[in-house]
Amino acid sequence: MGFLDKYIDTEKAKELRLTTPSKIFAEALRQASGSSFTRDVRYKIYYQVFAFYGVVDGIGTSTLVANTALCLAEAGLTVCVIDTSMLAPTQDILLKTDEAVYNADKALKHYDWFDLPFVRDSVLHVSGYSKNVSVLSFRGGRRGVIDYLSPNDSDTLVSLALSTLHSKFDIILVDCCHEMTSVNTACLQQAQQVIQVWNDSPVVIGNMETFITNAITMSCPLDKMRNVIYSRLCHDSMGSLDGVLKQYRLRHLATSYLSEEVYLKAVLGKCLFRCESTDPMVIEYTEFIIRIACHILNIDLSAEEESSSGDKKTKKDKKKKGEITVGDIREGKVEGTMTHELMHSEDRTPPVVVDKNPMGSPAFGGSFSATATPMSEEEAEAVKEAEDTQAAIDYAEDAAKYSGVMDGDGITQAELDVDEDGDGIPDIFQEPDQPGKKKRRGLFGRRG
Numbered sequence: 352m353g354f355l356d357k358y359i360d361t362e363k364a365k366e367l368r369l370t371t372p373s374k375i376f377a378e379a380l381r382q383a384s385g386s387s388f389t390r391d392v393r394y395k396i397y398y399q400v401f402a403f404y405g406v407v408d409g410i411g412t413s414t415l416v417a418n419t420a421l422c423l424a425e426a427g428l429t430v431c432v433i434d435t436s437m438l439a440p441t442q443d444i445l446l447k448t449d450e451a452v453y454n455a456d457k458a459l460k461h462y463d464w465f466d467l468p469f470v471r472d473s474v475l476h477v478s479g480y481s482k483n484v485s486v487l488s489f490r491g492g493r494r495g496v497i498d499y500l501s502p503n504d505s506d507t508l509v510s511l512a513l514s515t516l517h518s519k520f521d522i523i524l525v526d527c528c529h530e531m532t533s534v535n536t537a538c539l540q541q542a543q544q545v546i547q548v549w550n551d552s553p554v555v556i557g558n559m560e561t562f563i564t565n566a567i568t569m570s571c572p573l574d575k576m577r578n579v580i581y582s583r584l585c586h587d588s589m590g591s592l593d594g595v596l597k598q599y600r601l602r603h604l605a606t607s608y609l610s611e612e613v614y615l616k617a618v619l620g621k622c623l624f625r626c627e628s629t630d631p632m633v634i635e636y637t638e639f640i641i642r643i644a645c646h647i648l649n650i651d652l653s654a655e656e657e658s659s660s661g662d663k664k665t666k667k668d669k670k671k672k673g674e675i676t677v678g679d680i681r682e683g684k685v686e687g688t689m690t691h692e693l694m695h696s697e698d699r700t701p702p703v704v705v706d707k708n709p710m711g712s713p714a715f716g717g718s719f720s721a722t723a724t725p726m727s728e729e730e731a732e733a734v735k736e737a738e739d740t741q742a743a744i745d746y747a748e749d750a751a752k753y754s755g756v757m758d759g760d761g762i763t764q765a766e767l768d769v770d771e772d773g774d775g776i777p778d779i780f781q782e783p784d785q786p787g788k789k790k791r792r793g794l795f796g797r798r799g
Contacts, residue, residue: 395649396522399543401522401544402539403415406555410548410550410552411582413441413526414445415607416526421484423522424484428522430523430524431485431516431524433523433524434486435527435530435538436528437499442526446480447620450490450491461492462474463490464487467512474487485520499530504532505533506534510541522647527545536569546578547578548582549581549592550581577601577602578646579596580643581603581607583609604643604646623640743776
């Protein structure tokens with residue numbers, strides 16, 4: 352029994368064996384994370400308080416926190432978002448809360464974080480997107496620089512808030528600002544895990560070392576903030592953050608791209624999570640948020656990514672019974688989520704089918720006959736397969752034409768014709784699947 356020997360009768364317990372010690376310690380960690388009786392047993396939640404800390408203001412940290420809260424709420428969890436900014440709180444705007452509440456006298460009041468020790472009414476602001484998301488901020492009153500010097504700005508206020516919210520919410524997300532307040536510093540110190548937000552702008556790269564040093568000075572150990580999120584400007588930016596990541600031995604979680612379309616959606620007040628758009632950057636942002644939510648819920652995506660890439664899953668990588676993956680949520684297999692309700696709704700409207708060749712024009716590969724006989728399923732399948740094959744050929748030709756291949760590069764036509772995985776892209780433009788293989792080129796300035 353090891354460290355338990357001095358507490359038990361070893362003679363009577365010498366035949367006692369722990370068959371699954373990992374499950375015992377996992378349950379102990381889950382219980383130690385607090386208020387486990389309010390948790391859904393389907394998730395392995397080891398930490399409850401997560402702080403998001405950006406290198407500088409304006410790189411999308413607040414937007415990231417708000418959309419992550421909505422993603423966790425869709426998974427059936429109750430989430431509290433704490434906004435530490437006194438001068439410019441933004442979470443109430445992003446989550447569309449109504450901070451005004453009716454007190455016991457039926458009078459309309461605006462409560463904020465400073466009112467927490469003095470009122471019996473709730474100082475939380477419920478999100479208009481989801482009732483499972485609430486916001487604790489300083490938006491209720493008119494706050495200014497003078498509040499920095501008030502006695503309310505102390506670590507006691509943070510301890511009171513976390514102890515109060517501890518048993519009421521499954522997850523607490525803290526949006527840390529760069530205001531020099533005791534509340535902001537105390538949130539960094541009392542958070543169980545700090546997720547750094549970087550981007551590749553010259554201002555961020557130039558202040559990276561100072562940012563990490565200041566965080567450590569504020570009693571935030573580097574091990575507690577070892578997880579990093581890239582909030583990059585675009586795919587084609589020249590800067591690289593991998594060297595800094597390796598220097599401080601940090602871990603990269605996910606990458607988002609703040610394109611013009613993403614900024615436009617945010618400025619218009621739209622929620623970026625599950626946002627309907629044809630822009631690939633907006634679609635990728637939803638995948639980016641799901642990855643962060645899976646990290647918070649300790650959902651391993653490695654097995655699913657290997658399966659989607661065609662690799663065979665080992666026995667260790669197979670999904671365990673009772674576990675929930677991001678694919679289950681996305682495919683509507685988890686009850687209580689919005690995706691499940693939409694996919695199993697009886698009154699949902701059928702999808703709209705668009706006729707791409709309504710007049711049968713020869714320019715679109717058809718005939719002039721307006722009463723042409725519809726194709727059978729086999730014919731339609733054959734046409735689709737031919738179109739996919741031609742699209743793959745065109746894609747490979749574009750890759751060879753625009754990916755930077757020159758005559759002096761030493762790439763032959765035979766190498767361009769090699770396509771072992773059958774995805775229509777020459778293997779020379781993709782990353783090697785096995786160590787020891789020759790490093791291949793990127794495609795259109797992006798990683799393969």
